[in-house]
Amino acid sequence: MIEILSPAQVDQARVSGALVADVLQAMKARATVGTNLLEIDAWAKEMILDAGAVSCYVDYAPSFGNGPFGHYICTAVNDAVLHGMPHDYALADGDLLTLDLAVLTGGIAADAAISFIVGEQQRPEDLAMIDTTERALAAGIAAARPGAKIGDLSRAIGTVLKADGYLVNTDFGGHGIGTTMHGDPHVPNSGRPGRGYQLRPGLLLALEPWIMADTDELVVDEDGWTLRSSTGSRTAHTEHTIAITENGAEILTLPSTR
Incomplete structure (x- = not known):
């Protein structure tokens, strides 16, 4: 189902978004050499619960996962790229770490x-990637405006990725x-312009x-x-x-303090 949020719900989404950004930046600052992924999960849990928010991950059990996920943040290291499950691993110098987080406040994620x-x-x-x-x-966001189609965003994203020489997997991507x-709509990281759902005010992606x-x-x-590159390459x-x-x-x- 595609949801169009009310102005009050969009206001609440701003609260949720700022919390997500603040937690991610706090975890980035604390993720040093020797930090354990399980410590990051515990710190994220503490921040989320202290804010009175609800984790979108801990009870998440979709058809594609072996759920429930059971953790508060995704921690993907090096060749892991999506749904990285926190586990007993101490970060090493040079590790490429991805942190992915979703929360609800006031019923909006x-x-x-x-x-x-x-x-x-x-x-x-790694820095180039x-x-x-x-x-x-940034290109996808720039293409997002009322009247644009999902395919316009997908094309903008995919154009940058492909121009830099990367192959694009469209099984997993953006979403409502x-x-x-x-939720719907699915936003692949490559696509054809002028295709798909037409964007309108109140849509969150x-x-x-x-x-x-x-x-x-x-x-x-x-x-x-945890999803990894099939070749063991970085992500x-x-x-x-x-x-x-x-x-x-x-x-x-975006973080609440910038």
Whole structure:
């Protein structure tokens, strides 16, 4: 179902979005060499519950996962890119970490993800991959306005990803969001302009370009959740929740203090 939110619900989405962004930035600051992924999950849980928010992940049990997920944040390291389940792993210098988080406040959800390098070993190819996803996300957001079609956003995202030489998997991508974390419409990371649902004010979308260095094939871990590149190559993933307004797109998942 595609949800069109009321102005009051969009206001609430701003609250959820700021919390998501604040938690992600706090976790990024605390994710240093030696930090355990389970510590990050515990810290995220504490921040979410202290804010009176509800995790979208802990009880999440979709058809594609081995649910419920049972954790408060996704932690994907190096060749893991989506649905990274926190486990007993201490971060090493040079690890490429993606944190993905969604919460509900006042019954409205927001969802975002960031990728970054832990420690001092900053590999240029990793930084370039992260930059590609960030520019692709910016292109998708720039294309999001009333009257545009989902295919216009997908084309804008995919054009950036492909221009930088990456293959694009369209099985998992962006999505509608509102009273639930995942809803229609699906927003693939590549597509044809002028196709699909027409955007209108009150629509919330989570746009999330993600790539793997040398493949578009995924494999799943034994945990039934964590998705990795089939070749073991590095990955990156960037995501914002946006609201379609009369004037274009508003990014909701920005930190409350900037």
